[in-house]
Amino acid sequence: MKRKWFILALGILLLLSLSCASGHKESLPETLPLVRDVSAVQSRLATAVSSCDSLSMKTIGQVSYGTYQAPVWVVSFSPAVIKRKALLSGGIHGNEPAGVEVMVQMVEMLAKNPHEYGSIAFDIIPIVNPWGWSHDVRFNQEGRDVNRDFATFKCQESAIIRDFASGKRYDLIIDDHEDPNAKGFYMYQYANPDTWLSRKLINTVRGLGYPIEQDVNMIILKTDDGLVNAPLWGLWYMKLTGQLSITNYFRLNNSSKVYTIETPTKLDWEDRLKVHMIALEILLDSLQTTTR
Numbered sequence: 001m002k003r004k005w006f007i008l009a010l011g012i013l014l015l016l017s018l019s020c021a022s023g024h025k026e027s028l029p030e031t032l033p034l035v036r037d038v039s040a041v042q043s044r045l046a047t048a049v050s051s052c053d054s055l056s057m058k059t060i061g062q063v064s065y066g067t068y069q070a071p072v073w074v075v076s077f078s079p080a081v082i083k084r085k086a087l088l089s090g091g092i093h094g095n096e097p098a099g100v101e102v103m104v105q106m107v108e109m110l111a112k113n114p115h116e117y118g119s120i121a122f123d124i125i126p127i128v129n130p131w132g133w134s135h136d137v138r139f140n141q142e143g144r145d146v147n148r149d150f151a152t153f154k155c156q157e158s159a160i161i162r163d164f165a166s167g168k169r170y171d172l173i174i175d176d177h178e179d180p181n182a183k184g185f186y187m188y189q190y191a192n193p194d195t196w197l198s199r200k201l202i203n204t205v206r207g208l209g210y211p212i213e214q215d216v217n218m219i220i221l222k223t224d225d226g227l228v229n230a231p232l233w234g235l236w237y238m239k240l241t242g243q244l245s246i247t248n249y250f251r252l253n254n255s256s257k258v259y260t261i262e263t264p265t266k267l268d269w270e271d272r273l274k275v276h277m278i279a280l281e282i283l284l285d286s287l288q289t290t291t292r
């Protein structure tokens with residue numbers, strides 16, 4: 001009986017959302033100014049990778065829009081003994097730059113302190129949407145939100161990530177975002193009823209004096225004191241309505257522990273980086289202490 005009501009509710013939600021599901025806008029003008037330089041990130045990553053035997057970097061795809069060409073890289077960290085695997089990503093929304101900077105700083109930190117995270121292996125994708133990041137735009141050049149494209153894969157960027165992640169499993173996946181409208185820090189977890197780790201992270205951020213978001217509505221979900229706890233049915237709803245995000249996709253295909261971290265762009269740059277770094281540390285520390 002309960003199941004019948006659930007299917008009925010899902011059907012109504014599906015009908016209500018179909019008219020606005022795509023989120024596709026017009027292509028963005030090629031004349032848009034470049035505000036950030038992909039080659040500057042490339043040279044920082046290459047410097048870090050060349051200084052540490054456990055780090056390697058490879059191009060997993062090429063984003064191409066007319067004269068604009070940019071690679072999508074993964075930087076991998078492989079310790080001598082691997083007990084856990086983590087995937088970290090940033091820059092799927094081009095106007096949320098703290099995530100990209102934190103990914104680069106993470107690679108630089110691993111180059112300097114390769115024993116910091118013991119036996120955790122990393123795959124780090126610093127810029128999922130290089131065109132958006134270069135132009136400080138949320139979307140890709142076609143005006144598509146790459147982070148709503150993991151059901152249909154109309155974007156070059158989402159197809160690159162899908163092909164890279166195909167068949168891979170991770171113990172933890174973190175995708176870093178920012179929010180220009182939020183008043184405080186918040187995060188998502190997916191199809192994971194256990195909220196202690198997210199609560200620990202939110203309380204740590206609060207304890208450092210940063211605001212916690214109380215009022216973000218995300219399509220069908222809402223923050224509860226900084227946490228959006230997306231149920232499994234929510235992921236299927238996003239898939240059915242063609243809005244699946246990168247973390248939704250990862251949760252369904254690549255890992256049982258997936259988190260999205262969001263800092264408000266109202267905070268100072270250094271504070272946003274600090275909060276993202278704290279989030280990475282707390283989530284990664286939990287991976288070191290948990291047993292399989």
Ligand SMILES: [Zn+2]
Nearest residue numbers: 093096177178
């Ligand atoms: Zn975002």
